[in-house]
Amino acid sequence: MALAAARRLLLHAGSRLGRREAVDGARRFANKRVLVETEGPAGVAVMKLRNPPVNSLSLECLTEFTISLEKLENDKSIRGVILTSECPGIFSAGLDLLEMYGRNPAHYAEYWKNVQELWLRLYTSNMILVSAINGASPAGGCLLALCCDYRVMADNPKYTIGLNESLLGIVAPFWFKDMYVNTIGHREAERALQLGTLFPPAEALKVGVVDELVPEDKVHSKARSVMAKWLAIPDHSRQLTKNMMRKATADNLIKQREADIQNFTSFISKDSIQKSLHMYLEKLKQKKG
Numbered sequence: 001m002a003l004a005a006a007r008r009l010l011l012h013a014g015s016r017l018g019r020r021e022a023v024d025g026a027r028r029f030a031n032k033r034v035l036v037e038t039e040g041p042a043g044v045a046v047m048k049l050r051n052p053p054v055n056s057l058s059l060e061c062l063t064e065f066t067i068s069l070e071k072l073e074n075d076k077s078i079r080g081v082i083l084t085s086e087c088p089g090i091f092s093a094g095l096d097l098l099e100m101y102g103r104n105p106a107h108y109a110e111y112w113k114n115v116q117e118l119w120l121r122l123y124t125s126n127m128i129l130v131s132a133i134n135g136a137s138p139a140g141g142c143l144l145a146l147c148c149d150y151r152v153m154a155d156n157p158k159y160t161i162g163l164n165e166s167l168l169g170i171v172a173p174f175w176f177k178d179m180y181v182n183t184i185g186h187r188e189a190e191r192a193l194q195l196g197t198l199f200p201p202a203e204a205l206k207v208g209v210v211d212e213l214v215p216e217d218k219v220h221s222k223a224r225s226v227m228a229k230w231l232a233i234p235d236h237s238r239q240l241t242k243n244m245m246r247k248a249t250a251d252n253l254i255k256q257r258e259a260d261i262q263n264f265t266s267f268i269s270k271d272s273i274q275k276s277l278h279m280y281l282e283k284l285k286q287k288k289g
């Protein structure tokens with residue numbers, strides 16, 4: 001309830017801000033963790049995640065992301081969105097582990113509902129989505145990129161991308177898996193999901209997790225030129241085609257959303273899974289010291 005109220009407030013405040021800035025010509029709106037700029041080619045917004053240090057998808061970040069997307073969807077002048085990060089070297093570290101560790105079942109259920117919500121909005125968006133992957137992109141970070149229509153990645157071998165859930169002792173949900181299969185094919189997905197593979201850029205390109213690699217300083221300009229090509233296609237035919245390609249995958253979650261929340265909640269609440277997450281978090285800490 002409290003989150004729904006916050007969401008309404010944010011949406012309202014955001015739309016007032018958005019309107020005022022549009023009048024000033026600034027064409028920019030922001031909440032704390034997501035910045036949206038609509039300068040540049042007509043009809044294109046750049047959405048930047050800015051939840052330092054690693055753009056983990058906390059409940060607040062997910063909510064702000066979903067609201068920003070909703071606003072862009074409602075703005076009929078926007079036809080395409082470039083999704084990128086403001087955190088140096090990190091696209092997104094994926095779902096926030098602290099939302100899935102040491103909390104209560106009601107929190108897990110609320111969190112998962114919001115993860116589903118963002119995925120459904122992003123995956124079924126009528127807008128053209130291009131990701132400019134300018135850093136590491138594990139698990140939920142990869143999920144964001146996979147939702148896009150085209151993925152441009154910085155060719156920096158320090159950055160990796162993939163669904164690495166099995167390395168954490170957890171399991172990618174069926175809808176993550178479905179989207180992976182749709183993108184890289186059954187055999188590659190089967191192998192990568194079991195091994196929790198994080199692909200460096202050249203391998204990510206080879207297997208099809210990303211569509212194109214460019215030098216790091218060219219990621220944004222390339223994303224813009226890709227966007228220009230997609231904008232040249234009539235919206236109605238592109239949207240109907242996208243819907244035809246993606247609807248069955250999205251419907252598969254829509255028809256069992258509640259069961260999926262229950263599954264997640266009972267899985268993540270297990271002592272053995274909590275122990276695995278604890279160990280993984282400890283490993284992340286030790287890496288530093």
Ligand SMILES: CCCCC/C=C\C/C=C\C/C=C/C(=O)SCCNC(=O)CCNC(=O)[C@H](O)C(C)(C)COP(=O)(O)OP(=O)(O)OC[C@H]1O[C@@H](n2cnc3c(N)ncnc32)[C@H](O)[C@@H]1OP(=O)(O)O
Pocket residue numbers: 053054056090092093094095096097098136138139140141164165168170171172173263264267268281284285287288
């Ligand atoms: C059968 C039924 C199945 C039902 C389904 C059940 C379960 C599935 C559920 C969920 C799917 C999960 C999806 C996910 O996205 S899980 C998250 C996966 N993410 C990762 O594995 C990334 C982990 N992070 C890293 O590898 C690195 O941090 C990095 C992103 C490569 C960046 O490295 P860098 O060296 O730059 O930073 P640090 O490692 O020092 O990190 C800084 C700081 O951030 C904390 N942190 C990192 N990642 C996360 C995260 N995802 N969530 C929360 N916090 C994170 C890290 O611990 C450091 O914190 P500190 O306090 O020490 O400063």
